Amino acid sequence: MIRTVIFDIGNVLTVFGWKNFIHSFGFPPETEERVGKATVDNPFWHEFDRGFLSDDEMLAGFINNDPTVEKEIRQIFVSLHGIVTRADYAIPWIQKLKSAGYQVLVLSNFSDKVKRDNEDAMDFLEYVDGGILSYRDGVIKPDPAIYRLLLGRYGLKAEECVFLDDIQSNLDTAAGLGIHTILFRSLKQAQEELLQLGVDSIY
Template identity: 40%
Template structure:
């Protein structure tokens, strides 16, 4: 019997896009592409999710990729949280599941700076949950199995009684290997319908 649901956050409960934000700082195409590569497409982004660097270290990680654009990169970093926002259905979806008596958790790769700049919004759904692990606090990123098992151990979650929802294929595969039922998120309607087949 399924009694627990675990949600990813990015592209599941919250959307994100840097296009409009970045164009507001560097409207011209050439610096836009340079800053996009230096910050948002930078491979070090995933390391930043682990929360093992100071903000200044994170900032210099980005600047080192395009030192001629240091002022612009500092401006981008200043308000990174503006690149993400909650989906309109997020709070209600979590509320519906809680009303059905399910335990609900979140497990997400998430940077400290972005969380702190969106905390009030995110608590609309996180505040209804039974708990959550964000990578900047646990220092473990999905699909590392330890990211999952840390959540299991903290809250007494039984994988076989749990559905995991994430948009990332590698995370879905990792979850299934650990015994979780898993749904690859494509849209709210699709994921909600698939989840209902488990409940």
């Protein structure tokens, strides 16, 4: 029986629009492409997304990938406000689950800077019952330690939890610990899979 629903944040409860954010600066197309490749289109992006690199380390990593667009990277890094949009279903979905008696938690690699610069898109956090944000706890998905920390902190039984994430490797680790998992692709699909587990979360 599922008692706790655990959400990833990026691209599940929010939309992470980095490329649209870069586009908003009006760079020439070639420059925009280079900035994109220096940031989201290279392996260092995954380090940024893990959530506990310092701002200076993130910025240096992007610049090192293409120093020719250092000025533009520094320009967009001054403020990352606007790269995250809360999904319009997030708060009603959380409220529906809680009113049905489920505990709702988050488990995310969201970085501190992204969270700070997008507070208006993170207002759903006041509706959840808690969770783990990697930059606070110094552990990242898919490290099994982050899942064990969550289970221990909230006294959860793995088999009574379901975790929704948009990245399969994160789900594989959770499943290995006995947590039910759902690969999030859309609201409708996720709600249908929750229903199969006995969780009616359609609002």
